[in-house]
Amino acid sequence: MAVATNVSRFEGVKMAPPDPILGVSEAFKADTDDLKLNLGVGAYRTEDLRPYVLNVVKKAENMMLEKGENKEYLPIEGLAAFIKATVELLLGADNDVTKQGRVATVQGLSGTGSLRLGAAFIQRYFPGTQVLISSPTWGNHKNIFNDAGVPWSEYRYYDSKTVGLDFEGMLADIKAAPSGSFVLLHGCAHNPTGIDPTPDQWEKIADVIQEKNHTTFFDVAYQGFASGSLDEDASSVRLFVARGMEVFVAQSYSKNLGLYAERIGAINVVCSSSEVANRVKSQLKRLARPMYSNPPVHGAQIVANVVGNPVLFDEWKSEMELMSGRIKGVRQRLYANLSAKDKSGKDWSFVLRQIGMFSFTGLNKAQSENMSSKWHIYMTKDGRISLAGLSLSKCEYLADAIIDSYYNVS
Secondary structure, X not given: OOOOOXXXXXXXXXXXXXXXOHXXXXXXXXXXXXXXXXXOOOOOEOXXXXXXXXXXXXXXXXXXXXXXXXXXXXXXXXXXXXXXXXXXXXXXXXXXXXXXXXXXXXXXXHHHHXXXXXXXXXXXXXXXXXXXXXXXXXXXXXXXXXXXOOOEEEEEOEEOOOOEEOHHHHHHHHHHXXXXXXXXXXXXXXXXXXXXXXXXXXXHHHHHXXXXXOEEEEEEOOOOOOXXXXXXXXXXXXXXHHOOOOEEEEEEOOOOOOOHHHXXXXXXXXXXXXXXXXXXHHHHHHHHHHHHOOOOOHHHHHHHHHHHOHHHHHHHHHHHHHXXXXXXXXXXXXXXXXXXXXXXXXXXXXXXXXXXXXXXXXXXXXXXXXXXXXXXEEOOOOOEEEHHHXXXXXXXXXXXXHXXXXXXXX
């Protein structure tokens, strides 16, 4: 007879550390102070700091109810109407590569899942090839490539002295990488810094990548949400495609349509011909099948209805302008408060030069911890704050906290 034992088979399983981004929200929820602010997770909030469901999303969902949409399995590649809409949104309906069928697109589980699918493709068909990732970058990028078994290294991006782009360092590191590497670039609104290359700098980055025969992997998480213009925020990707370069692009609709929980996105691979695109798509589907079989339908139908309906599409663009405009207003107010309160003459204008949802404050880990322990302001330990979680009325309080942490914590 077997003897019961108290020893678990999982004794060797250690407690994992809290997620550096999602863990911030857990700490925020545990805080009971009335002044607390959650500036960690990049999720849009209204001026009264409540979650926002876009009006066009509500209308699209009503359309789905009226049509009596079913819940049958989607094909592995996803909803056809969604795929058409997402490619045209990214590259433009009149783009030659779109017309020629040179884009292999598979609906993915938002940006994270789409990046993961692209990483699995790289691991299978380019084993041992490294991916260059910006320093710093979004906290999950390295996890994704690590778990896919893809080696990576970093290229310089952030210059702490100027609180700006280390453009020369970036170019030098991309140029020094082994020929044929993959280069992960943020299409717009770089996370976490909010610092983007200028149009001229994008051209020079493309020059070096072509010269080294690298392949670009764009992460496009904020199209339309960064500047308020879908076309402007896709200009970096379109520049590379116009040069005839083959590129990977991971897309997400979490931010620009507020579909955070729907996990809706896509992996696109722009190829040299339609024949190559068909082969690439077949293998992306093959990779997706054992991962999650096929993608969810609800968010895909929302995107297809919004992008495919001219009235809703125009309304969506207006709502994106309102959301990005609110963040620009908060950014301006925070800069004004910092400048008014800081009597040292420090230049805080980098807050205005950054773009999108985030601001990279320049605070170090100890200073960021002071923000939460003393001021009840929760942020990532690299000094990133989400301006989408800030209201105009809280800007002065945030400025006081930043100035105290910057000058009084070593």
